[in-house]
Amino acid sequence: MLLVDPAPMHRSGLRMVLAAAGGASRAGTIGSAGGGPGGAAGHADDAAGGAAAPEIVVVGETGDGAEAVELARRLLPDVLITEIALPRLDGHAVARAVSQGGLPVRVLILTDHDSDEEVLAAITAGAGGFLRKDAPAHEVTAAVRAVAVGGAVITPMVLARILARVAEALPAPETTTTSKLDALTDREREVLVHLARGHSNAEIAGALLVSETTIKTHVGHVLTKLRLRDRTQAVVLAYETGLVKPGS
Missing domain, CATH: 3.40.50.2300 (Response regulator)
Structure with missing residues (x-):
């Protein structure tokens, strides 16, 4: 430290x-x-x-x-x-x-x-x-x-506050592009949704009925495929693309 x-x-x-x-x-x-x-x-x-x-x-x-x-x-x-x-x-x-x-x-x-x-x-x-x-x-x-x-x-x-600000800047649903997410599998999209809602790896594992190790692997794949540095950037992208909407 x-x-x-x-x-x-x-x-x-x-x-x-x-x-x-x-x-x-x-x-x-x-x-x-x-x-x-x-x-x-x-x-x-x-x-x-x-x-x-x-x-x-x-x-x-x-x-x-x-x-x-x-x-x-x-x-x-x-x-x-x-x-x-x-x-x-x-x-x-x-x-x-x-x-x-x-x-x-x-x-x-x-x-x-x-x-x-x-x-x-x-x-x-x-x-x-x-x-x-x-x-x-x-x-x-x-x-x-x-x-x-x-x-x-x-x-x-x-x-x-930050999420509210991101939500205000989002384009209308009909104009939102999700092409950035095309590289993800359906399960990886599910994991990204959970990440955007602030869930921990353990919570995601419990919701999807898989091991925490499997979730860690999925999170790694999401970050790599989307060229993201960390979970914070993943959350922002999930809102930007309309995959997750404020209050959902």
Whole structure:
């Protein structure tokens, strides 16, 4: 875990929250240098099966955006948690540098700046999660674990605003093109619908009466075929194409 915030007190408080959540676990490590998302995903599967959740370890911290990118390249933490307002490079630029650099590092934005523009900019830049700083400690640690294994997390109230905005921008149903979805099988479309409704892999597996491993495979195929980076982009595309409509 790499912490990036210009306020030392904020970094200290976040470090304490993460230490309290992860210190008692021994199943694995989120945040260890060179750990990589693949290893974290394996530990998450163990946790789902009843073993302890991966330990959360802070491997570095900084209050500077440019230094954050350098530390990300050198330490390769599973997750980089960053504020938006930073010296030299802001949080969006940090997320963009990590994403475009092909680093096996996921970015979680933790900020008080939650305007629609900030959220959309974060998603576009490649962030895998967006939370307000006033989120409860358990939501922060849950978001860290979810982002570490490739999930996407957005504060519920913020997500509701964003989806409403996406809905307003959608074309009329009769003019909506679904050609982007032609590459998907019927089952993959079903999975995409569930993703757009915010369902977890476990919930989708239960609804479709298949294993969670099968769902993970389908999700991977959906992202690959549609050339999407993560689940957040999949949700947006599902609404843009009219596959899922607001309130459905």
